[in-house]
Amino acid sequence: MSRQIKNILILSASIGSGHDRAANALAGALQSRYPLAQITVVDFMDGERSYLSGFMKETYLRMLRLSPNIYDVLYRWTQNGRQGTGMGTLMARVLQESMLEIIETYQPDWLIATHPFSCGAAAYLKRKGKIHIPLVGVITDFAVHRLWVYPEVDCYFVAVPELREALLAQGVAAAKVNVTGIPIDSRFSQAVDRTAAGRRLGLATDRYTVLLMGGGLGLGGVSQAIYVLNEISLPLQLVVVVGKNRKLYKKLQAVTAASGHPVKLLGYTSQVPELMAAADVLITKPGALTISEALSMKLPMLLYAPIPGQEKENAAYLDAKGAAFWVKNDAELKRLLTGMIVNGNIAAFVQDNAEKLGQPRAAEAIAAIISHRFDKRGIVSGF
Structure with a gap:
């Protein structure tokens, strides 16, 4: 009919x-x-x-x-x-x-x-x-x-x-x-100047910017990742997004205050396209929407603390394609992030593969x- x-x-x-x-x-x-x-x-x-x-x-x-x-x-x-x-x-x-x-x-x-x-x-x-x-x-x-x-x-x-x-x-x-x-969202298909985005967000332009996201519910080992990043002595700045998890937000206020790196702590935000544009790397649990958004912006990713089931499968797929790194433990997180900071070729390799998978x-x-x-x-x- x-x-x-x-x-x-x-x-x-x-x-x-x-x-x-x-x-x-x-x-x-x-x-x-x-x-x-x-x-x-x-x-x-x-x-x-x-x-x-x-x-x-x-x-x-x-x-x-x-x-x-x-x-x-x-x-x-x-x-x-x-x-x-x-x-x-x-x-x-x-x-x-x-x-x-x-x-x-x-x-x-x-x-x-x-x-x-x-x-x-x-x-x-x-x-x-x-x-x-x-x-x-x-x-x-x-x-x-x-x-x-x-x-x-x-x-x-x-x-x-x-x-x-x-x-x-x-x-x-x-x-x-x-x-x-x-x-x-169509905003992830729009070109955004990295330096300008960082300035609008109040970020330093001379530091390596790590965007750390735990998904809309604030899951994904965010606090542990911050402890690991504190062990890196290179000049970093962190932007931490914890979603709707108010309990985690309050906990991280104390954690980030003691960090050796500048930290911008956010709850649920609509500024993710601009945050991704300003970042050098994204550390996130591999929720499919977040990683699809990052792929579209060619943002290098370290996939950390996936939820069992579909997120582990997401992480395995992107890692096999060379479009992201699935980080299995804290030592690997520290090693890979340090390597990306000192060797720009690693990020370039991931960006090339991300561009092949991205569908903005x-x-x-x-x-x-x-x-x-x-x-x-x-x-x-x-x-």
């Missing part, structure tokens, strides 16, 4: 900030393509919307903080086809009522998921014949987990060619899978491919 596109719903999940950032970047690109359409981003894991969704989110975050090894076991166990399919179906059944309520509220013509939980719940409703709208999965990592894979998904967008091959190996039709990169216009590429699913009158085609 053909119908005019008036409403596109993007379902994110506020587990960290990456899925939300991808959703918002894609919303902006789609709005440029369809200025008269209603483009809405909804947090599928909002506890105020659904008790079950909120409970699952808090359980996940608590597991990451208190028992990361258990999460790692569950992640790998559900990668298996049978276990993954069973777990995906169970979670989708639990979340289906929340998903159906959202869809009935917004009445979308298209549904786009940037998290596997929302993708699975929507796919389950399609399987049961309760909804009949195109479903798009935007995979926001450099690895594909089994919980993303459902025959009811009409179209996938992935970061790199290897993920396309992984989906094909799991039975997804080749015509459904598009390699575009991960959607990021991924959101626009996804929007363009989606637009090709419509004829010139804006009518659904190809499904």
Whole structure:
């Protein structure tokens, strides 16, 4: 059946900030393509919307903080086809009522998921014949987990060619899978003068600038990394971003005050493009959005203290491609950073490889491919 596109719903999940950032970047690109359409981003894991969704989110975050090894076991166990399919179906059944309520509220013509939980719940409703709208999965990592894979998904967008091959190996039709990169804010595609950015941020121009980020939730070994950097006697300055973790922010106020290097401590900030432009290197846990943003700006990265599961896979992929260094311990962090400071060729090598992987216009590429699913009158085609 053909119908005019008036409403596109993007379902994110506020587990960290990456899925939300991808959703918002894609919303902006789609709005440029369809200025008269209603483009809405909804947090599928909002506890105020659904008790079950909120409970699952808090359980996940608590597991990451208190028992990361258990999460790692569950992640790998559900990668298996049978276990993954069973777990995906169970979670989708639990979340289906929340998903159906959202869809009935917004009445979308298209549904786009940037998290596997929302993708699975929507796919389950399609399987049961309760909804009949195109479903798009935007995979926001450099690895594909089994919980993303459902025959009811009409179209996938992935970061790199290897993920396309992984989906094909799991039975997804080749015509459904598009390699575009991960959607990021368009500001990361804009050229910014490094010296000018540093001055606007109040940074010294004669010091090596280390940007240290722990993700939107402030995870990722930030305080330990600062202790390691304090052992380096070269002229550094640190910009530390801890996200929404207020407890960590207060702790780091004391840690950074005792640092031998100048430190600029920030909570959650919208200045990340300018911070990356001003930095010489980024030390971060390998959340896919943060590393996609850094790749687009050709910012050398040291990937430190990854969350088990998808972040370890992200780190392994970039390290294998020479686009970043996966730092396995504190001694390696000190050695690699010292080497980058004294030998500019190391950073140049990483920057060259980062440029090959960076996709600063991924959101626009996804929007363009989606637009090709419509004829010139804006009518659904190809499904």
